[in-house]
Amino acid sequence: MSDDRNADEHDERSWLEKIAQVFSSDPRTRKDLLDILVIAEQNDVIDTETHGIMQGALEVAHLQVRDVMIPRPQMVCLHSDESPGEVVRRVIESGHSRYPVTGDSSDDVLGIVLAKDMLAQLFANGPGSIDIAQLLRPATFIPESKRLNVLLREFRENRNHIAIVIDEYGGVAGLVTIEDVLEEIVGEIEDEHDKQQDTFIKKLSENDYLIKALTPIEEFNEYFDARLSDDEFDTIGGIVMQTFGHLPRRNEIAEIEGFHFKVLNADSRQIHLLRLNLDPGASGG
Numbered sequence: 001m002s003d004d005r006n007a008d009e010h011d012e013r014s015w016l017e018k019i020a021q022v023f024s025s026d027p028r029t030r031k032d033l034l035d036i037l038v039i040a041e042q043n044d045v046i047d048t049e050t051h052g053i054m055q056g057a058l059e060v061a062h063l064q065v066r067d068v069m070i071p072r073p074q075m076v077c078l079h080s081d082e083s084p085g086e087v088v089r090r091v092i093e094s095g096h097s098r099y100p101v102t103g104d105s106s107d108d109v110l111g112i113v114l115a116k117d118m119l120a121q122l123f124a125n126g127p128g129s130i131d132i133a134q135l136l137r138p139a140t141f142i143p144e145s146k147r148l149n150v151l152l153r154e155f156r157e158n159r160n161h162i163a164i165v166i167d168e169y170g171g172v173a174g175l176v177t178i179e180d181v182l183e184e185i186v187g188e189i190e191d192e193h194d195k196q197q198d199t200f201i202k203k204l205s206e207n208d209y210l211i212k213a214l215t216p217i218e219e220f221n222e223y224f225d226a227r228l229s230d231d232e233f234d235t236i237g238g239i240v241m242q243t244f245g246h247l248p249r250r251n252e253i254a255e256i257e258g259f260h261f262k263v264l265n266a267d268s269r270q271i272h273l274l275r276l277n278l279d280p281g282a283s284g285g
Contacts, residue, residue, distance in 0.1 A: 033058060056185040056269075065151060066144035067250055068184060069165045069174035071264045073204060074273065077102050080110055084130040088122075091115055098162045100139065100175060101132055107171045109164050111136035139164050144173055152181045184267050207278040211261070213237025213271040228257060236261075237271040247271075 034055065041051045076094040078087055078101045091099070101110045117135045140163040142151065155161065155178045167173040200215035201223055211220070214237060217230040233239050240261050241247065243254045248263045248271065255261075265273035 052269075053185055060152065060181065060184050061147065061149040063148045063184060064144065065142060065146045065148065065163075065165055065176050066173070068148065068180045068265070068267060069144070069176040070180065071174045071273070072106065072172055073275070074210060074264070075100065075106075075172075075175055077106070078113060078132060079103075080132060082132070084128045087118070087130050087132065091118065098177070100162075100164060101136060109139050109141075109172060111139050112162060113137065141166050142176070144168075148181050148184060151176070152178070155181070209276040209278075210264070211236055211274040211276050213240070213266075213274060224259075226257070226259070228259075236274065240271060240274065 037046070037051050037054055040046045041048060046054070076090065076096055076099060078090060078099045080101055080103050082090070097115050099113050099115070101113050102108055103110050113132055113135045114137065118130050118132075121130055121135065140158070140160055142163045142165060144165055144167055151163070155163075161178045162175060163177075164175050165173045200212045200219060202210040204210060214235050216235060217228050217233065217239065220226060220236050221228055221230075228236075228239060233242065239256060240254055240263075243256055244252065247269075248254070248266060250263055250266060252263045253260065254263075260277040262275040262277065263271060263273075264275050265271075
């Protein structure tokens with residue numbers, strides 16, 4: 001009996017010693033913190049979900065905007081010369097709350113417009129009254145290399161929820177929202193609009209397609225007349241993940257039975273969006 005009590009006391013001391021070590025004045029490492037989280041879950045101090053959230057919070061400090069941004073081909077923008085009817089149609093189809101507004105080209109971002117502002121204008125002035133120019137709010141521009149923890153702090157301090165991501169040449173690379181950053185911490189956030197969307201494959205050109213990682217293999221095979229096996233995985237993301245042998249980062253490329261997949265969006269837990277190129281000569285584009 002005394003041996004059991006001594007063993008329990010030793011385990012408790014070991015746990016407390018590890019906690020003390022992490023929060024002591026000694027040098028702290030990310031590995032120390034991750035090890036403590038594992039032990040905390042094993043000892044039922046925290047549950048699996050809490051462990052995942054805390055680990056995600058640690059990951060955020062090591063990720064850059066380019067790792068989580070919505071890539072340019074996937075952006076939903078409003079054009080300054082669109083008619084009120086076209087604007088309303090695009091807003092209804094996409095269901096977003098904030099939209100970049102572009103001018104002469106996709107790189108010419110004039111500002112951001114909020115769906116709630118457009119709705120208020122419609123109620124006040126009636127159908128056909130939307131004037132995007134009157135509703136424009138200043139856009140925030142950030143580099144692809146900005147750290148996510150820094151961006152999250154800026155979002156909170158400035159009460160801003162969206163930023164336009166600029167590449168090294170000054171062109172628009174994509175956009176990032178506060179939801180994209182939070183999803184790195186708590187996992188994917190789905191709303192009622194996400195559940196309604198059932199378009200897994202979007203054709204961009206003759207040889208280019210956007211493929212959601214959750215696309216069922218059966219649907220992919222039917223669309224492209226392919227014969228990818230669904231014995232081990234149900235989705236395209238699962239097959240791609242297996243091919244890499246690790247969780248890939250943005251712009252990594254995998255070839256599977258003649259199909260060239262490029263990762264466009266992935267977080268610390270899963271792949272979200274792929275670009276499929278059917279032209280082998282352009283697979284690195």
